[in-house]
Amino acid sequence: MAATAATEQIEPFFFGPPGRQLFGCYHEPQVWPAREQGVVLCYPFGQEYIRSHRACHHLIAQIARAGFPALRFDYYGTGDSQGEDADAHLAQWQSDLGLAVAELRARSGVDRVILAGLRLGASLALSASARTADLAGLVLWEPVVNGQRYLDELRAQHEQALLRFFAQPKDHALGSRPGELCGFALGEGQLAALEGLDLRTAQAPRGKPVLLIESQTTPDLTALHEQLQSGALVTYEHVPSFTVWVEDVDKGLVPQPVIEAITGWLDKVFA
Numbered sequence: 001m002a003a004t005a006a007t008e009q010i011e012p013f014f015f016g017p018p019g020r021q022l023f024g025c026y027h028e029p030q031v032w033p034a035r036e037q038g039v040v041l042c043y044p045f046g047q048e049y050i051r052s053h054r055a056c057h058h059l060i061a062q063i064a065r066a067g068f069p070a071l072r073f074d075y076y077g078t079g080d081s082q083g084e085d086a087d088a089h090l091a092q093w094q095s096d097l098g099l100a101v102a103e104l105r106a107r108s109g110v111d112r113v114i115l116a117g118l119r120l121g122a123s124l125a126l127s128a129s130a131r132t133a134d135l136a137g138l139v140l141w142e143p144v145v146n147g148q149r150y151l152d153e154l155r156a157q158h159e160q161a162l163l164r165f166f167a168q169p170k171d172h173a174l175g176s177r178p179g180e181l182c183g184f185a186l187g188e189g190q191l192a193a194l195e196g197l198d199l200r201t202a203q204a205p206r207g208k209p210v211l212l213i214e215s216q217t218t219p220d221l222t223a224l225h226e227q228l229q230s231g232a233l234v235t236y237e238h239v240p241s242f243t244v245w246v247e248d249v250d251k252g253l254v255p256q257p258v259i260e261a262i263t264g265w266l267d268k269v270f271a
Helices: 047-065 090-108 120-129 147-165 188-195 219-228 256-269
Strands: 010-015 022-027 037-042 070-073 112-118 135-141 209-214 233-238
Touching: 010 090, 022 047, 022 090, 037 047, 037 090, 037 120, 037 135, 047 070, 047 112, 047 256, 070 090, 090 112, 090 120, 090 188, 112 120, 120 135, 135 256, 147 188, 209 219, 209 256, 219 233, 233 256
Parallel strands: 037 070, 037 112, 112 135, 135 209, 209 233
Antiparallel strands: 010 022, 022 070
């Protein structure tokens, strides 16, 4: 029987090339012997990152307690990594994810890696999965399936904020090509990349276990589930919960049933 470690061990650090350093936190596995697979967590973007940050920390901590070496990190131009909002780009974040996978392998000694993501982070994980050597599996927590609809959601949230905070919201109205949404700058390249994001053309590596988990049933995720079933070993779970990425950040909410469903699936599939 594995022995449980007494305390959580987290190592914060910077990694990556000079001038483009990324901030990461390595979570030591909390049981011995550790699992043969590691987990890289891919955050969402912008306000969704801020509002779900506590929940993501709880998720990765519980994954480490289950014995998986785990790494969470900030993409370039986000969080505590180098770069500005306007420098951010989906293509760069794909490269960042590759660096994070290599960093986890170097620190933990594992070869096989599970990519786990929330919202846009889940979209990045799926898109990067075909290029990740020794991929063990995927956890897709409410991925953004259609980039244009995602931008429309952000625009609606931005406009609602204008109504709350400005006496003359029309003076701050968004143009047709917004350079900022919900307090985060969007360069033209990033805007175009998000507009072109469509997971309906993505495929998970054949034969790999995939968990697709959602709390709010949507046509996009229903279609994605059907599509992924053609090649991957997909487990779909609907776990009723609040959408932590849109809740007031001051509430500090953690969707524990969702976190337990994810860690339970990992424990079962990678026993």
